[in-house]
Amino acid sequence: MRYANQPIAVVIAETLEAATEGAALLSPQYEARSPRVGLDAGESFVPAAVGVGNPATVQRGDVEAALATAARRIDATYETPAQYHNPMEPHAIVAVWDGDGLSIDTPSQSLALAQGRIAGLFGISPEKIHIRSPFLGGGFGSKGMISGPQILGILAARLVGKPVKLVLRREQMYGPVGHRAPTRQRLRIGADSDGKLTAIDHHAKTTSSTFDDFFEPAADVSHTLYASPAVATSHEVVRIDTGTPMFMRAPGEATGSIALESAIDEAAQACGMDPLAFRLKNYAEVEPISGKPFSSKALRYCYAQGAERFGWSRRPLAPRQMRDEAGFLVGWGMGTATFPAYMFQAEARAVVRRDGSGLVETGAHEMGQGAGTALAQIAADGLGLELEQVEFRTGTSDLPDAGIAGGSSHTATAGMAIHNAGAAVIAKLSDLATGDERSPLFGASNAGVVARGGRLFHRDDESRSESYAAILGRAGLTEVAARGQSAADPAAQSTYAMHAHGAVFAEVKVDPDLGQIRATRVVGAFAAGRVINPRLARSQLLGGMIWGVSFALHEHAVMDRRSGRTLNANLAEYHVPVNADVPSLKALMIDEHDPHVNALGIKGVGEIGITGSAGAVANAVWHATGIRVRRFPIRIDDLLMPA
Numbered sequence: 188m189r190y191a192n193q194p195i196a197v198v199i200a201e202t203l204e205a206a207t208e209g210a211a212l213l214s215p216q217y218e219a220r221s222p223r224v225g226l227d228a229g230e231s232f233v234p235a236a237v238g239v240g241n242p243a244t245v246q247r248g249d250v251e252a253a254l255a256t257a258a259r260r261i262d263a264t265y266e267t268p269a270q271y272h273n274p275m276e277p278h279a280i281v282a283v284w285d286g287d288g289l290s291i292d293t294p295s296q297s298l299a300l301a302q303g304r305i306a307g308l309f310g311i312s313p314e315k316i317h318i319r320s321p322f323l324g325g326g327f328g329s330k331g332m333i334s335g336p337q338i339l340g341i342l343a344a345r346l347v348g349k350p351v352k353l354v355l356r357r358e359q360m361y362g363p364v365g366h367r368a369p370t371r372q373r374l375r376i377g378a379d380s381d382g383k384l385t386a387i388d389h390h391a392k393t394t395s396s397t398f399d400d401f402f403e404p405a406a407d408v409s410h411t412l413y414a415s416p417a418v419a420t421s422h423e424v425v426r427i428d429t430g431t432p433m434f435m436r437a438p439g440e441a442t443g444s445i446a447l448e449s450a451i452d453e454a455a456q457a458c459g460m461d462p463l464a465f466r467l468k469n470y471a472e473v474e475p476i477s478g479k480p481f482s483s484k485a486l487r488y489c490y491a492q493g494a495e496r497f498g499w500s501r502r503p504l505a506p507r508q509m510r511d512e513a514g515f516l517v518g519w520g521m522g523t524a525t526f527p528a529y530m531f532q533a534e535a536r537a538v539v540r541r542d543g544s545g546l547v548e549t550g551a552h553e554m555g556q557g558a559g560t561a562l563a564q565i566a567a568d569g570l571g572l573e574l575e576q577v578e579f580r581t582g583t584s585d586l587p588d589a590g591i592a593g594g595s596s597h598t599a600t601a602g603m604a605i606h607n608a609g610a611a612v613i614a615k616l617s618d619l620a621t622g623d624e625r626s627p628l629f630g631a632s633n634a635g636v637v638a639r640g641g642r643l644f645h646r647d648d649e650s651r652s653e654s655y656a657a658i659l660g661r662a663g664l665t666e667v668a669a670r671g672q673s674a675a676d677p678a679a680q681s682t683y684a685m686h687a688h689g690a691v692f693a694e695v696k697v698d699p700d701l702g703q704i705r706a707t708r709v710v711g712a713f714a715a716g717r718v719i720n721p722r723l724a725r726s727q728l729l730g731g732m733i734w735g736v737s738f739a740l741h742e743h744a745v746m747d748r749r750s751g752r753t754l755n756a757n758l759a760e761y762h763v764p765v766n767a768d769v770p771s772l773k774a775l776m777i778d779e780h781d782p783h784v785n786a787l788g789i790k791g792v793g794e795i796g797i798t799g800s801a802g803a804v805a806n807a808v809w810h811a812t813g814i815r816v817r818r819f820p821i822r823i824d825d826l827l828m829p830a
């Protein structure tokens with residue numbers, strides 16, 4: 188056994204009851220050895236890369252020299268626990284083989300990756316694999332790659348030559364389908380006597396499994412938020428008896444951000460400065476490591492508008508100064524939010540039909556975030572049609588590859604492919620019209636027409652127009668179709684640092700006698716480029732902010748050090764916020780036009796909400812109590828019996 192909860196057998200039966208009984212009859216014998224658990228379980232090493240190919244160690248300037256001469260210094264160590272994704276829908280699969288063809292129903296955040304992985308494992312060509320994943324009941328990264336249990340379902344189907352359905356029970360999701368690895372992060376920060384940062388050193392230690400590689404890139408967030416002439420980030424890893432960790436909503440940014448934002452708060456305190464004033468003095472306008480500029484004007488708006496809406500200017504500098512009418516200690520804290528604006532590769536196909544309707548196809552991933560709606564909106568816009576006129580086919584592997592629904596990139600990546608496919612269809616329609624003397628658009632150039640309401644209009648004379656139906660009818664065509672691709676623009680990528688930004692302000696109330704903590708109010712202001720659907724984007728931001736509250740106050744997979752098992756491997760004892768834990772939340776969306784990320788100006792909103800929020804809540808707890816807790820989640824006993 189490599190870890191607790193590792194699958195060791197699959198019982199296949201005609202009914203769930205029979206399979207369950209069969210599994211209960213198994214009596215495996217174990218020879219028990221002491222598990223290696225925790226961050227100190229063994230020798231650590233520096234991995235070749237962290238996250239998805241980022242260097243483990245990065246340095247600019249001389250951090251040690253800058254720290255040695257700094258007027259103000261902090262040196263603090265923070266710990267974050269293992270967390271588990273717990274999407275509402277567990278990993279599940281129905282698989283059936285037909286010769287060497289394979290048909291699968293299973294949730295996936297990346298159909299093409301899943302197809303490629305299964306093809307490699309079973310030695311069949313990807314085209315032989317058909318995956319349907321029309322909807323996911325959440326994923327948070329745990330369905331980014333096909334998991335071991337899903338592969339077991341495929342193996343079982345091959346063994347019995349029939350369709351097999353395999354669904355993980357909730358407790359079975361603690362191990363074989365990934366988790367957020369625990370971290371211990373040491374932050375050393377130096378500042379001059381004016382409160383200007385002179386050094387940031389961020390070192391993260393984390394864990395991975397004994398048999399596979401995923402290394403939480405926790406320190407990388409310090410590349411991107413604050414300006415300092417000397418910056419160093421580094422990682423080390425200990426292999427322990429655990430399932431392999433995985434991407435989990437804002438992998439690296441979430442863990443790193445709560446430590447960095449706490450440390451920045453401590454640095455502000457050491458400089459005797461208001462935390463917002465300190466951040467305004469030190470936020471990065473250019474990426475400290477690469478020297479590439481950010482769209483930092485948007486971040487300034489986030490600070491200003493978030494602070495204004497929250498009422499930050501009334502915050503006393505010293506902690507433990509505010510009480511509410513019931514006598515609870517009140518504290519206000521803040522954090523800066525950031526997440527990279529990724530663009531991956533995708534493809535889409537668009538069609539305009541003779542009846543004036545449209546069709547757009549791409550294998551996108553609807554996991555509750557609203558991709559189906561936002562992408563269909565982009566499709567309709569691109570084709571110059573109303574949303575109701577466009578059929579959007581998605582969620583299966585036989586459609587063009589929509590890339591991964593991860594890294595908060597899906598709307599940008601799949602959306603740009605859809606946009607480009609639509610533009611290609613419109614260009615074909617335009618060629619048909621402008622090259623035909625019988626068309627009112629004859630002689631207009633391709634760039635001289637605009638598509639709107641199912642018609643092409645002459646750009647300079649809108650009285651000249653023609654419907655798609657008329658253009659296709661005259662040409663004797665039933666439809667016109669085209670494909671579009673998307674990918675990052677290497678020229679823009681090498682010139683600009685591409686991130687979404689935000690600022691989060693939190694209020695907590697702490698019972699001075701019982702230590703009970705309630706987050707009561709969180710205001711976040713986010714600049715994430717062009718927002719396609721404000722209602723969906725707001726919902727994503729709120730979800731992230733709630734996760735931030737959860738990170739600071741609730742989530743914690745508790746390890747039994749004797750058995751190596753997670754003690755609270757279920758939804759009853761693994762604390763996530765319920766309605767009563769969720770404060771009054773406000774997500775302000777700052778209008779941002781970033782022409783460099785992609786032609787539509789879209790960044791992403793899926794993950795940034797966690798960053799900033801977790802630190803803001805933690806900093807508010809300090810401001811309420813005067814107690815700086817550096818191990819998360821913050822618990823009642825941390826406040827009653829401070830270390």
Ligand code: MOS
Nearest residue numbers: 328435436593594
């Ligand atoms: Mo996410 S962790 O990019 O699904």
